[in-house]
Amino acid sequence: MAGVNKVILVGNLGSDPEVKYLEGDNAVANLSIATTEAYKNRNGERVEQTEWHDLEMWGAQAKIAEQYLKKGSQIYVEGKLKTDKWQDEQGQNRYRTKIRVLSFTMLGAKPDGAMGGNTNAPQQSNQQRPASAAPTSAPKAQEMVSDTEDDDLPF
Amino acid sequence: MAGVNKVILVGNLGSDPEVKYLEGDNAVANLSIATTEAYKNRNGERVEQTEWHDLEMWGAQAKIAEQYLKKGSQIYVEGKLKTDKWQDEQGQNRYRTKIRVLSFTMLGAKPDGAMGGNTNAPQQSNQQRPASAAPTSAPKAQEMVSDTEDDDLPF
Amino acid sequence: MAGVNKVILVGNLGSDPEVKYLEGDNAVANLSIATTEAYKNRNGERVEQTEWHDLEMWGAQAKIAEQYLKKGSQIYVEGKLKTDKWQDEQGQNRYRTKIRVLSFTMLGAKPDGAMGGNTNAPQQSNQQRPASAAPTSAPKAQEMVSDTEDDDLPF
Amino acid sequence: MAGVNKVILVGNLGSDPEVKYLEGDNAVANLSIATTEAYKNRNGERVEQTEWHDLEMWGAQAKIAEQYLKKGSQIYVEGKLKTDKWQDEQGQNRYRTKIRVLSFTMLGAKPDGAMGGNTNAPQQSNQQRPASAAPTSAPKAQEMVSDTEDDDLPF
DNA sequence: TTTT
DNA sequence: TTTT
Numbered sequence: 001m002a003g004v005n006k007v008i009l010v011g012n013l014g015s016d017p018e019v020k021y022l023e024g025d026n027a028v029a030n031l032s033i034a035t036t037e038a039y040k041n042r043n044g045e046r047v048e049q050t051e052w053h054d055l056e057m058w059g060a061q062a063k064i065a066e067q068y069l070k071k072g073s074q075i076y077v078e079g080k081l082k083t084d085k086w087q088d089e090q091g092q093n094r095y096r097t098k099i100r101v102l103s104f105t106m107l108g109a110k111p112d113g114a115m116g117g118n119t120n121a122p123q124q125s126n127q128q129r130p131a132s133a134a135p136t137s138a139p140k141a142q143e144m145v146s147d148t149e150d151d152d153l154p155f
Numbered sequence: 156m157a158g159v160n161k162v163i164l165v166g167n168l169g170s171d172p173e174v175k176y177l178e179g180d181n182a183v184a185n186l187s188i189a190t191t192e193a194y195k196n197r198n199g200e201r202v203e204q205t206e207w208h209d210l211e212m213w214g215a216q217a218k219i220a221e222q223y224l225k226k227g228s229q230i231y232v233e234g235k236l237k238t239d240k241w242q243d244e245q246g247q248n249r250y251r252t253k254i255r256v257l258s259f260t261m262l263g264a265k266p267d268g269a270m271g272g273n274t275n276a277p278q279q280s281n282q283q284r285p286a287s288a289a290p291t292s293a294p295k296a297q298e299m300v301s302d303t304e305d306d307d308l309p310f
Numbered sequence: 311m312a313g314v315n316k317v318i319l320v321g322n323l324g325s326d327p328e329v330k331y332l333e334g335d336n337a338v339a340n341l342s343i344a345t346t347e348a349y350k351n352r353n354g355e356r357v358e359q360t361e362w363h364d365l366e367m368w369g370a371q372a373k374i375a376e377q378y379l380k381k382g383s384q385i386y387v388e389g390k391l392k393t394d395k396w397q398d399e400q401g402q403n404r405y406r407t408k409i410r411v412l413s414f415t416m417l418g419a420k421p422d423g424a425m426g427g428n429t430n431a432p433q434q435s436n437q438q439r440p441a442s443a444a445p446t447s448a449p450k451a452q453e454m455v456s457d458t459e460d461d462d463l464p465f
Numbered sequence: 466m467a468g469v470n471k472v473i474l475v476g477n478l479g480s481d482p483e484v485k486y487l488e489g490d491n492a493v494a495n496l497s498i499a500t501t502e503a504y505k506n507r508n509g510e511r512v513e514q515t516e517w518h519d520l521e522m523w524g525a526q527a528k529i530a531e532q533y534l535k536k537g538s539q540i541y542v543e544g545k546l547k548t549d550k551w552q553d554e555q556g557q558n559r560y561r562t563k564i565r566v567l568s569f570t571m572l573g574a575k576p577d578g579a580m581g582g583n584t585n586a587p588q589q590s591n592q593q594r595p596a597s598a599a600p601t602s603a604p605k606a607q608e609m610v611s612d613t614e615d616d617d618l619p620f
Numbered sequence: 621t622t623t624t
Numbered sequence: 625t626t627t628t
Contacts, residue, residue, distance in 0.1 A: 002165055002229070002386065002415040002416060002417055002452050002453070002454070002627080002628085003165060003166055003189075003190035003191040003192055003415070003454065003627085004163060004164055004165035004166070004190060004386055004454075005164060005166075005190040005192065005206055005208075006162070006163040006164070007161070007162050007163075007236070008159060008161040008162075008163070008473060009159055009160060009161070010157055010158060010475075010541055010570070011158055035158035035159060035160040036158040037158055037160070037609070038608050038609075051235075051236060051238065052238065053160075053236060053238075074157070074572065074573065076159075076312065076314055076475050076541070080206075081162070081206060081208060081236075082206060083207065083208075088247075090245070092243075094249070095250065095251055095252070096250055097236075097238065097250070097252035105312040105313070105314070105475070106312060107312055107475070107539065107572045107573055108539065108572055108573020139503075142312050143312070143503050144312070144313065144314075144502070144503075157541065157570040157571060157572055157607050157608070158570070159541055159570070159609075163318065165386055165415070165417070166626075166627080167625095167626035167627045168625085168626065169625030169626045169627095170625055170626080187625065187626085188626070189626045189627070190626095191626080191627065191628080192454070193453050193454075205625095205627090207626090226625080226626070227626060227627070228626090229417065229418060229626090229627075231320055231386070231467065231469055260467040260468070261467060262320070262384065262417045262467055263417050263418020294348075295624085297467050297623090297624065298348050298467070298624080299347070299348075299467070299468065299469075312475055312539070313476055313499075313500035313501040313502055314473060314474055314475035314476070314541075315474060315476075315500040315502065315518075316472070316473040317471070317473075317546070318469060318471040318473070319469055319471070320467055320468060320469035321468055321469070321470075321622075321623080322621095322622035322623045323621085324621030324622045324623095325621055325622080342622085343622070344468075344621070344622045345468035345469060345470040346468040346622080346623065346624080347470065348624090360621095360622080360623090361545070361546060361547060361548065362548065362621075362622090363470075363546060363548075381621080381622070382622060382623070383622090384622090384623075386469075390516075391472070391516060391518060391546075391562075392516060393516065393517065393518075393562070398557075400555070402553075404559070405560065405561055405562070406560055407546075407548065407560070407562035450628085452627090452628065453628080467623080467624085
């Protein structure tokens with residue numbers, strides 16, 4: 001059956017990516033980005049409305065995010081919606097929707113410039129990363145970074 | 156500040172649209188659509204994964220949805236993500252994400268055929284609609300139906 | 311450098327796909343689809359504007375198109391723009407833009423029904439296809455059909 | 466009839482926008498933007514492929530482009546494909562595809578910084594613009610700039 | 621050249 | 625809860 005589930009965002013990270021390393025050199029990154037829309041209300045005043053989106057990246061993508069993205073980074077994101085549903089202790093339905101990222105690219109500033117003076121520099125985050133996390137041939141975040149996980153789970 | 160917040164879906168309605176009429180001849184419709192993705196797991200078995208999406212339509216769009224869409228209808232939807240956040244009685248953060256529809260179009264079946272034998276036929280739903288709800292010049296759901304709300308609120 | 315080049319179409323085939331088989335069991339399909347937009351002019355009359363798009367599919371995707379799509383089929387398409395530029399005999403620049411399809415899915419009608427009474431039936435086109443063209447495990451056009459070419463050329 | 470004709474691009478201007486002023490304070494801007502894709506060929510070498518896209522903007526949008534965009538500016542663009550077809554003197558079909566922009570936003574650098582030292586500064590281009598071209602309440606290019614033409618022609 |  |  002035909003189905004399309006696609007999200008396209010351009011926004012800025014509200015904080016540095018949170019990356020967790022899992023068994024088998026796998027990694028998952030959680031990011032929060034804001035998209036802001038400006039409009040004029042009926043008094044002609046400019047109003048800004050900000051929407052926050054939770055992103056999830058896996059594998060090499062998560063590692064690239066850790067290495068190149070930080071609070072304030074502007075990115076283009078393409079992904080799909082995924083809603084977790086569970087019951088809390090009161091037996092009530094709880095929902096949380098996130099965007100599973102399929103590809104992203106860093107916008108604007110060159111990454112070198114972007115990293116200069118960055119206190120969350122790669123060297124530091126490297127300390128908590130497996131040595132193999134950043135192969136020298138790795139793509140960079142200002143190129144398109146696609147999800148290339150080899151598992152058979154499409155989530 | 157630049158921002159893009161865009162969702163594109165193709166899926167089927169899980170049930171008839173739920174439409175509420177408000178003061179001033181305004182209306183809001185809530186729809187739930189499923190997008191299904193098929194893939195093969197590592198045993199080579201075909202697996203289907205279904206994601207459900209909550210849609211919200213306003214104004215003329217809501218009325219067209221009521222008139223032309225029903226359980227099973229396949230639609231193309233374009234909209235934006237909007238997450239409501241509130242605190243429940245336990246003081247816990249609760250979230251609910253929906254898609255504010257900006258335009259949609261009915262896919263596949265001709266609307267005449269689609270309406271044939273439809274127990275939620277326009278005549279019936281007309282009974283609970285203000286007379287002005289369906290001007291004879293109204294677009295139909297198999298054309299692109301854009302949000303034309305005149306209010307100054309971009310939600 | 312960051313780049314996004316994305317096209318999303320929903321339209322109907324103007325004619326059956328034209329498929330050519332190449333060496334090494336490769337195949338290429340050319341399709342033409344129409345997207346129609348309706349609007350009202352300043353006299354309040356309904357006007358339709360149709361745009362035609364040239365699609366190009368490769369490999370397994372081309373074979374699935376040949377097997378399941380025909381004149382009139384409604385499809386969702388995702389792809390990227392690709393413009394060929396050359397000089398004609400008069401030394402003038404000539405351009406031709408097509409959409410390299412990355413994924414597509416058939417909309418609306420069930421494929422079985424769609425094929426019924428189709429004079430361009432698979433059996434006939436099979437005569438000119440390598441035997442391996444349609445493995446029994448092939449996806450169908452009413453599922454998402456992604457480009458899976460293994461070559462290293464992103465065109 | 467259902468139809469979707471959508472293009473999404475992120476790229477950089479190859480040159481300053483070319484803006485023409487028409488009767489009635491209307492304006493049209495032509496821009497050319499490049500989207501670059503990087504991939505590895507079968508020798509493992511990094512290859513870049515650049516695609517050029519012709520954009521067309523009208524009205525206020527064109528004027529904002531003139532004021533804020535220049536060679537090298539990175540923009541997000543949303544629009545629709547439009548192909549002109551005509552016959553040349555030899556009676557041969559000629560085609561030219563462009564993207565009619567529906568909305569765009571400037572990416573990366575803040576506009577103030579972007580304008581600093583810009584030799585195509587607003588003051589200069591103002592000289593050739595009707596006085597009413599840039600109302601003080603005009604949106605800026607780093608907000609989303611939507612097409613708001615009031616004519617009834619969807620081209 | 622499609623579709624409604 | 626849809627669809628195939």
